[in-house]
Amino acid sequence: MQKASFLFLTIYIVLSSGLFCQNLHLKIDGNTEFETSTIDALNYLKNHKDYSSIKHEVDSVQKRLFKMGYIENRLNEIIKINDSSFKTQIHLKKKFSNIFIYYDKTTIKRRFLETISENIFDDYFELEFSKIETVLNFINSKISDEGLPFSKLRLFNIKVRDTSNLSANLVIESKEQKRVISNILIKGYEKFPRSYLKHYLKIKSSQVFDLTKIKNKTNQLNNLKFANEAKPPEVLFSKDSTILYLYLEKAKSNSFDGFLGFGTNEETSKLEFDGYLNLNLTNNLNFGESFKLLYKSDENDQKTFQTDLTLPYVFKSPIGIDLLLRIFKKDSSFTTVNQSLKLHYQINSKHKIYAGLLSTESNNLLTENTSLTISDYKTQYYSFAYEFIKPQSYNPLFLINSKLYLETNFGERKALNTQEKQSLFSIDAFKIFNLNRKNSIFLRLNSAYLNSNTYFENELLRFGGINSIRGFEENSLFSSLFSLINTEYRYQLNNSIYIHSIIDAAYFENKILNTKEKLFGYGFGFGILTQAGLFKFNYANGKSENQKFKLSNSKIHLSLIANF
Incomplete structure (x- = not known):
């Protein structure tokens, strides 16, 4: 019984020890x-728990009153009422609402002030008193961005202007000249093509040092396929130099997808390849170059071979070169060879413009020309294009949020000793509307128009398939004009799996057959990001406007994009 009583007494003392702690009360009155x-x-x-806490709180209240405009407030001494109560009095006196700050317009740019004050004059600007600290920090950051990172601001000659306003002079204290970048050192990926620093990021030596802009620009490195920013940039300041350190890492930028099959042609006894191959090699020479190889042999006995070579910033200039060779063969009817040479200029990380030449040569392979619409011809175009790309590197499934590519071509066609003016226009654009973290809507517009007085079958535009209107065979549709819309509602299950709907619509015209038709594609699909790459599955059924729905018209499109 005694042990139980002792245990109860011990627990009571421990739990109620807080009752013996001092709990002090503070009261602050005004006048x-x-x-x-x-x-x-x-x-x-x-x-409060002690007198030191009370003293700290009173000082804090007085400082807050200063910032509100009660700069003449007077604090009386703290009086002890009893063992647990303290009180004091603060006489607020007059409140100053605004301050007129006089400045030197040669050192502080007016455009800085336009964002913080509505009343700006040649030698002073008006400001609410409560905003002084925030505004001075803002101005100081802007001055720092102008190459003076160690500058200081202060107000002096503070005077009472009238009953509710003050006036003061703003002074900038700086003991050094403007800082410029003296050297740029790359750590991690030392072979990073330095032309991208100058022309893509717009960062170079002898440039005025602005750390805020530098950080914004280096974030754009994550938009490149072949490099990432390992960590934010750092700066080493010395007496006579400013060295910028960039921490980069090389990323896997090569990709491959497709399948291949081969067999012997029974008529010619020659080996023939069927299938699809898409190879993209990027920055393997640490130049930022890109090489693409495309081979496609589809069920319509059509074969496509295409190579693209992009060389950015040739001879360290802002100009790049794009070369293209495309060979298309339609069974034993005709072949078409396209060649193009374009120069491009990267305006910034999102915008690019092109100008160049595009030539086409097509040959009739029919020994007996039973088709009057297939003919030998040559075309020569002057080409102009614009490209806009907005990435979203935070989403590994959908790395690009929006893209726009516009191209115009003007020239002439030569055929059978005749010449004819032609023009070719195309647009390819898409946008992802992110509704929230898991739901999004994908919209794509793809259109092309060949403008000519007469048309040959072997020069018509070809579309249809997984990268066009789904539910139709690859390149099975020929037209002089087409316009299609792809739509998908996407639901992202996690960071590596998504499912989506397919609703496609297209309109096309064929001036040779004098036909106009509407097409539709419906279906569903999913994508899985695996260690091998991004696997896509699409199931779609295609039909024309007056055609009934048939399950036999359904197509399955498969794609696996492997990065290495």
Whole structure:
């Protein structure tokens, strides 16, 4: 019984020890009821554990009153009422609402002030008193961005202007000249093509040092396929130099997808390849170059071979070169060879313009020309294009948020000793509307128009398939004009799996057959990001406007994009 009583007494003492701790109460009054209510509105801390905490809270309240404009407030001494209560009084006095700050317009640019004040004059600007600290920090950051990272601001000659306003002079203290970048050192990926620093990021030596802009620009490195920013940039300041350190890492930028099959042609006894191959090699020479190889042999006995070579910033200039060779063969009817040479200029990380030449040569392979619409011809175009790309590197499934590519071509066609003016226009654009973290809507517009007085079958535009209107065979549709819309509602299960709907619509015209038709494609699909790459599955059924739905018209499109 004694042990139980002793245990109970011990537990009681431990649990109720807080009752013996000192709990002090603070009350701050003003000189009038209005002043007291103003102080109470600050919601200051009233209960404290010791006198030091009370003193710290009173000082904090007084500083807050200073920032509100009560710069003449007077604090009386803290009085002890009893063992647990303390009180003091703060006489707020006059409140100053605004301050007129005089500045030197040769050192502070007016455009900085336009974002912080509505009343700006040649030698002063008006500001609410409560915003002084925020505004001075803002101005100081802007001056720092102008190459003076160690500058300081202060107000002096503070005077009472009238009953509710003050005036002061703004002074910039800096003991050094403007800082410029003296050297740029790359760590991690030392072979990173330095032309991208100058022309893509717009960062170079002898440039005025602005750390905020530098960080914004280096973030754009994550938009490149072949490099990432390992960590934010750092700066080493010395007496006579400013060295910028960039921390980069090389990324896997090569990709491959497709399948191949081969067999012997029974008529010619020659080996023939069927299938699809898409190879993309990027930055393997640490130049930022890109090489693409495409081979496609589809069920319509059509074969496509295409190579693209992009050389950016040739001879360290802002100009790049794009070369293309495309060979298309339609069974034993005709072949078409396209060649193009374009120069491009990267305006910034999102915008690019092109200009160049595009030539086409097509040959009739029919020994007996039973088709009057197939003929030998040559075309020569002057080509102009514009490209816009907005990435979203935070989503590994959908790395690009929006893209726009516009191309115009003007020239002439030569055939059978005749010449004819022609023009070719095309647009390819898409946009992802992110509704929330898991739901999004994908919209794509793809259109092309060949403008000519007469047409040959072997020069018509070809579309249809997984990268066009789904539910139709690859390149099975020929037209002089087409326009299609791809739509998908996407639901992202996690960071590596998504499912989506397929609703496609297209309109096309064929001037040779004098036909106009509407097409539709419906279906569903999914994508899985695996260690091998991004696997895509699409099931779609295609039909024309007046055609009934048939399950036999359904197509399955498979794609696996492997990065290495």
